[in-house]
Amino acid sequence: MSLITLFSQAAPGALKLDRSSLKNQSTELLRTYIVSGRIPPGTKLAERELADLLGISRMPARDALMDLEREGLVVSKPNGRYVIEVSKADVQNLLQVRLELEKLAVTLAAQHISPAYRAALEANLQQMRTAIQRNDRNAYVKSDLEAHELIWQQAHNPYLLKMLHSIVGPIFMFIASHTEFQTNWHETLQMHEALTSAICAGDAARAVKSIEEQLENSRQLSLRIFA
Amino acid sequence: MSLITLFSQAAPGALKLDRSSLKNQSTELLRTYIVSGRIPPGTKLAERELADLLGISRMPARDALMDLEREGLVVSKPNGRYVIEVSKADVQNLLQVRLELEKLAVTLAAQHISPAYRAALEANLQQMRTAIQRNDRNAYVKSDLEAHELIWQQAHNPYLLKMLHSIVGPIFMFIASHTEFQTNWHETLQMHEALTSAICAGDAARAVKSIEEQLENSRQLSLRIFA
DNA sequence: ATACCGTATATGGTATACCATATACGGTAT
DNA sequence: ATACCGTATATGGTATACCATATACGGTAT
Secondary structure (H helix, E strand, O other), X not given: OOHHHHHHHHOOOOXXXXXXXXXXXXXXXXXXXXXXXXXXXXXXXXXXXXXXXXXXXXXXXXXXXXXXXXXXXXXXXXXXXXXXXXXXXXXXHHHHHHHHHHHHHHHHHHHOOOHHHHHHHHHHHHHHHHHHHOOOHXXXXXXXXXXXXXXXXXXXXXXXXXXXXXXXXXXXXXXXXXXXXXXXXXXXXXXXXXXXXXXXXXXXXXHHHHHHHHHHHHHHXXXXXXX | OOHHHHHHHHOOOOOOOOOOOHHHHHHHHHHHHHHOOOOOOOOEEOHHHHHHHHOXXXXXXXXXXXXXXXXXXXXXXXXXXXXXXXXXHHHHHHHHHHHHHHHHHXXXXXXXXXXXXXXXXXXXXXXXXXXXXXXXXXHHHHHHHHHHHHHHHHOOOHHHHHHHHHHHHHHHHHHHOOOOOOOOHHHHHHHHHHHHHHHHOOOHHHHHHHHHHHHHHHHHHHHHHHO
């Protein structure tokens, strides 16, 4: 399906951009669409088409595409740019790297625990519980991402944060493009609760164990998708 | 010192670019100069100045600078782009992340050992020994980098490789900009030999231990620089 | 002498036109 | 019918002009 069709069908109102930093706005808009699966893997992304669609010139559109390319969500082929298609090996490799980075992140977060941070983690858990009660998938995914984001922030290592951001994009895109395979929400909630409690207790070892379980779970899910 | 002065003094011949892919050539040229310290931390990098210097238009120059910005070697401030200045905290944070990635890399490399790969590692060690005998600093640094590159490649995880590439840039830049603090070459060689032997034996645990020592050494060196 | 204000200047951002190259596609010779 | 060749077309790459904004700097009022 063409890019234009996808946009005009799904999001008639989402195409307005402020007149400041068209490049960054385009990047964020495209990233959201790609990671959420609304622009599916394999979609062709041509500079001119994108520029026309957003009502801007080729330059900011081009810049946005190059950003996403470096971010790993877009690949260049000799005849144009495309949304990445994540293979089985890709998911395994991505999760393998992510695991090590997340282990470091939870370890550092557990060392930097503070009352305010504890409260933020608790508030996030509450959001997740509410989302589950209401059966609100979007709210659930959002709170899930925010939980990790909180931990990454609290590690106080900007390089680690940057790497986690960049590796998580393709993983979430992959999961989003296979919504038919649902995660068990209650199970995930329990794992989040265990992780939060370990971090709040300053127990790095338990936190590492918890994140290992959580990502092993993701790995199993992705294996089922390819099976 | 201005960018133009730095270039014209040091490298009268290095400013020729082919007419294909000016952007990538500019990126590589600049990266080499920054990582080696020939363009020192804090240098201002203006699009127009760079374009004039290379005899190209602003667009490929701009693209190159944006590449390096995402790579972490350049930062944007409200009044222009600058070569990063690595603080004490930066080095610690960078090495902390690098350690986890390198541990994963040597573990995977040890699992993928093959005769051809063994030979490549041995050849690299020989290069390093020759460089030390000849007291050739450039050849030494080159063989050092190549040793790591070999291991990263052999891990067979493209995402890990990409991350290691991007994190090592600022670290090498930092070390290069403090050449007055020399590493002990023979000590480094011994550590490389130990690491190589562990990987060739397929002994992941020993390889991890070896890379830990090596990076702890780098950390101590950088601490001395700031002391 | 000092504080302020306004203009000059430098910067990155954006739009547009043109170029090089690779692909797609249709016509033509056999 | 098939293989080939050449042109049309789409793509990203590059050059250039203009714009918006932030800073620097000099003049002027007090």
